[in-house]
Amino acid sequence: MARKITYQQAINEALDQEMSRDPSVIVMGEDVAGGAGAPGDDDAWGGVLGVTKGLYAKHPGRVLDTPISESGYVGAAVGAACNGLRPVAELMFIDFMGVCFDQIFNQAAKFRYMFGGKAKTPVVIRAMYGAGFRAAAQHSQCLYNIFTHIPGLKVVIPSNPYDAKGLLIQSIRDNDPVIFLEHKALYTMEGDVPEESYVVPFGEAAVVQEGDDVTIVAMGRMVNYAKDAAASLRKRGIQCEIIDPRTTSPLDTDTILESVERTGRLVVVDESHPRCSMASDISGFIAQEAFGALKAPIQMVTAPHVPVPFAASLEELYIPSPARIEEAVMKVKEYR
């Protein structure tokens, strides 16, 4: 039975259902219970934004508060995954990868190859990402492109509650290390989500809406902005096809390629910085594989090459907007 729940509830439900199904699933991170050793409630917080609220009581001994030691506990999650558990470590803000990246990209990502295919590391690292909360430069970044660059990691960016639940369940069941990124502006987004357990497979893009004029590839929160732009463009007689890759590693290049070969026009929308981004990656791929089909130069709509600013007036300029997406679509549509 589907009913409307939020993106945040969908994530909580996925964790709860997988912890119930499989006793090897554990959750660890800073304040994921939120209250360990304190005189009040042992699970006062349930995550800094309450995403893991309630799991502590339902799954005794398997929701572990950690010291603020990201290398320590992210590495411990990786080690535990090598010894039979399926840990879900919460990194709180993806920006904190800076203090534990070694355990992710030199350890977890490398084990299988470096050890000749004899290791498996079924660890999930959850973190929130994205701008829009006036959280400034160290709590607002979109760093999925950095993880996507690393062979051995899988990278998941759900754009809605349905995908959040199905992709997280797939992440937990997956036998490779998965970086699962949650846009903080999406936590309150509501959508139809089945109560029962289900998976959304990796490497299968969603065609969010069909259209023959322009292909828009957008990910995370930007999918919703692309939908806003497409609704406005429809009134002007332009039909946009919106593709949400859902996972950037593996990336469903077939669906993107098929669409661009039909429309001949591509706009890529990416909330991260433009250089070495998903936007440049997908643009480069299409330039190589579908050059003959293109009727206009590819347009990238990204944040600028600056840190995320604090002041509202600047942050609003920083984040790609539906208006900028619309402008980019018009540019490729009107190109002669």
Next chain:
Amino acid sequence: MSSPLTREGLLQAYRTMRTIRDFEERVHVDFATGEIPGFVHLYAGEEASATGICMHLNRDDYIASTHRGHGHCIAKGVDPVGMMAEIWGKRTGTCKGKGGSMHIADLEVGMLGANGIVGGGGPLICGTALASKLRGTNNVGICFFGDGASNQGTIFEAMNLATVWKLPVIFVAENNGYAEATSSNFSVAVENIADRAGAFGMPGVIVDGFDFFAVHEAAGEAIRRAREGHGPTLLEVKLSRYYGHFEGDQQTYRAPGEVQKLRDTKDCLMQFAKRVTSRGELSMADIEAIDREVKTMIDDSVVQAKAAPLPLPEDLMTDVYVSY
């Protein structure tokens, strides 16, 4: 006090130490010919540490190792024949020639990997120990690290986490006096690495790494504590490496004659043989039989490694993911 070693235990200890020594001496010789690719960091001189500690372990106990990992691998039960092929970059190697000397691992025997990142293993071993603890087994995790890694944040984080979660981990600081070319007298801010244990709420123990029996006894106590649920211990093993940081290191930072003096007066194999024969626990014939047997095995491992095929072009793209 751990129980005294049986005759079988003594034979096993000597065979392990001799295997490590011969393995490393042979790699040293073969590396000089230019046939072995990459970076190699030899464990010769430190054999009593890996052996004295790993003799207490079962297959389901994990160890995390370092750049200087060959000795830990052999002591934990990784097949030296596969290791030799791995170091030669061959398809028959422990890691199919994809890891090399710095990344030999065999999870089947609880060897979580030599590690190319200094201090990388501390958090990882906390994880294997957490899994053991949550599953209710009495398995332990051993984090081998050097005096260089003793100054890494990952080791501090791991020691704090191990106490906070009361994990069955033994942090083994193998202090050989040099982090690459920099002396631990310079780089470690306290007199002994073990002095830091108190800051993380665990016992700190210092042991002579040239003395197998001292290591074996101290490790036995720390491992017993961990198995019984009393949490982590920091064990500092003071020892020395006989070769450079890596093969090719001219070691001009060391005092002239430093290594020769250690070989002549403190060598762990020499001390071991002297003690067990003088006490009549093993005979010289026992010792010499192991020496011959190990030499044959190491020679044969090199013959096999040289003859083994290189990885094939199609191997480049495999083993990245379980599925993708």
